[in-house]
Amino acid sequence: MDRRQKKTRQAVYDAFTRLLEKKSYSNITVQEIIDEADIGRSTFYTHFETKDELLRALCTEIFEHVFSEDLEKEQTHDFSHSGGALDSEITHILYHLQDSRRYIKGILSSESGELFMRFFKEYLERLFEGALSEKTSEIPREYLLNHMVCDFAETVRWWMRNDSYSPEEVSHFFLATTLSR
Amino acid sequence: MDRRQKKTRQAVYDAFTRLLEKKSYSNITVQEIIDEADIGRSTFYTHFETKDELLRALCTEIFEHVFSEDLEKEQTHDFSHSGGALDSEITHILYHLQDSRRYIKGILSSESGELFMRFFKEYLERLFEGALSEKTSEIPREYLLNHMVCDFAETVRWWMRNDSYSPEEVSHFFLATTLSR
DNA sequence: TCGCTAATGAATATTCTGTTCGTTTCCGAT
């Protein structure tokens, strides 16, 4: 890929996250992003059709990073039998998220958080599908999956607001209050 | 309050909810609300500064209604001892929400859902504070409260997408997967 | 009945978005 393109995209991502730390998503205009990134107007529009698409691209980039190694070995996941596998998996993801914390906090602190969470949950759904025990209970499986996914996503959101625990602790909180049924 | 003002506000709320049944929040323009409510342009702006403020006002109205009876007897709530009190409380709230289901769906199906959920969680926080057992566990109380609040809010969101269960069933799902620790 | 307040809506200003296009700059392949 052309060096100029990479530089432009990166400049936009950086500018965007910098702005997200200061003000909410809907109050950020395309022009502000352009000014902050110091690029030409038409350049922005050759890379991204809309502000929404920019957000989507940024989220994709973050999650690609966070889930990269975890989802490719999806097949081998079978959390229902091995006790600690899910725990270390989750801890691992939390470490990745901690690295991207600066970006993520800004995104989560406004309506853009909605989109971020939606993406996040998509990935989590794939991850947790194997963690649900097979035996059918009185509770619908679709409810349980949604429950786990949302619970974890909200745990992360809480953690991001609240930087006072380690990935290991948070993983423990989550598993202690959610699973085991 | 002047009868005309009440009429205007009600006309706007009605128009807005009617539009929300058809399309999502972000695709509704102020002009459409004005046309649907059949009021003058400047009249809208004397009542609401922006579309966002209208949404906020509507959410307040909804929750005032949903939680009206429940929160005033807040003092007497002590779910930690009586088994079925929380259950019937929750079922009651779910019945209220079911009534407003038509337009809540519209609110939830876009970024406006973020605002709705934020409001919802504020009310839930007050409601659930009493439900947490006093005994300090290894899990921080603030984590547990956030966990319950988000879990219930997300349960409701799931239920709204997914109209196939009764309030009693949903209340059971929630209590079976969240509490008891 | 009368004074006050709300509603009206056309006109206008403003703000933001998204596109166009001729020009300039820069990359990388040869």
Added chain:
DNA sequence: ATCGGAAACGAACAGAATATTCATTAGCGA
């Protein structure tokens, strides 16, 4: 080092939606 193509540039423009202004009309309630 050169050259063709691709990317960046940015002023200018069109279009959509928001928000404000103001003179006029209608309705409330004391």
